[in-house]
Amino acid sequence: MAERLTRREQQERNRVRLLLAAERVFAREGITKGTLDDVAREAGxxxxxxxSNFDGKEDLITQVIRHRSDGPEQTRFAGILADGGLSPAERVDAWGREWVRVASSGxxxxxxxxxxxxxxxGRHQPAVRAQLAELYADSARDSAEYIRRLVPEGSGLAGLPDTSVTRLFNALDLGVALVNMADPAGAPLDLYxxxxxxxxxxxxxxEAPEPAAPERDA
Structure with missing residues (x-):
């Protein structure tokens, strides 16, 4: 029996289909060349x-970015922070490994x-720069709390304002991804x-654990 959706549920499903289709189209064709017709066709x-879901191409791209920022992968990162069985160093390592795993996905x-x-x-379009500034401001506000939980007490980051810490993490995320695209062998994702x-x-x-002392014969 086919699943029956409410009008709102169907609209939300279509919205997600369009967001995922837009991501594929603009990655494949480029933002300038890819069109809204291409996105609609890709989404079926x-x-x-x-x-009916977006104001135009720029709004669609902005929502693609927001969708990724709020997606399931963020739930997995939140789970790492909530794991009370991890030491601060183990939490940092778990976060780093999860980032590498996610960044490696297609x-x-x-x-x-x-x-x-x-x-x-955005370099040549002030409206796009303004949208990006708003996106990063929202990201800094929304992620400040969990980024703080990731940074061990006593580290050099602990004394910086929340906005500075989250922007550093944004820069690390984007920077490693960018140089890896240009030189995958020379800049592996594990650098993150x-x-x-x-x-x-x-x-x-x-630090490697100290080797166990050899057992002595009685």
Missing amino acids: LTKGAVY ERYDFAWVLIEFILL RVALRLLAGLPPEP
């Missing part, structure tokens, strides 16, 4: 469905291309995990 919907790769191109577009440890005041790699 009409162009009218695009305009969808996240598409998203990174879209975000980077949107940032470059290493840099995260350094920012948190930890050594680049976890």
Whole structure:
């Protein structure tokens, strides 16, 4: 029996389909070349469905970025912070490994291309720059609390304002992704995990456990 959805549920489902389709189209074709017709066709919907959910291309791209920022992967990061069985150093390592896993996925790769191109577009379009500034301001406000929980007490970051800390994390996220796209072999994604440890005041790699003392014959 087919699932029956309310009008609101169907609209939300279509909205998500359009967001995911837009991410694929703009990553594949580029923001300038990709069109709203392309997005509608990719999603299997009409162009009218695009305009009933978004004000235009720039609004659609902005919502793609917001959708990723609020997506399921953020729930997994929140779970790491909520795990009371992890030490501060273990929490940093778990966060770094999860970032590498997510960044290695195909969808996240598409998203990174879209975000980077949107940032470059903002160089010549003040309206896009304003949207990006609003996005990053919202991100700094929304993520400040859990970023603080990630930073161990006594680290160099502990004395910085929340906005500065979250912007540093934004820069690390985007910077490692960008150089990895240009030089995957020379700049592996695991650099994020290493840099995260350094920012948190930890050594680049976890200390190896001391070898167990050999048993002596009685």
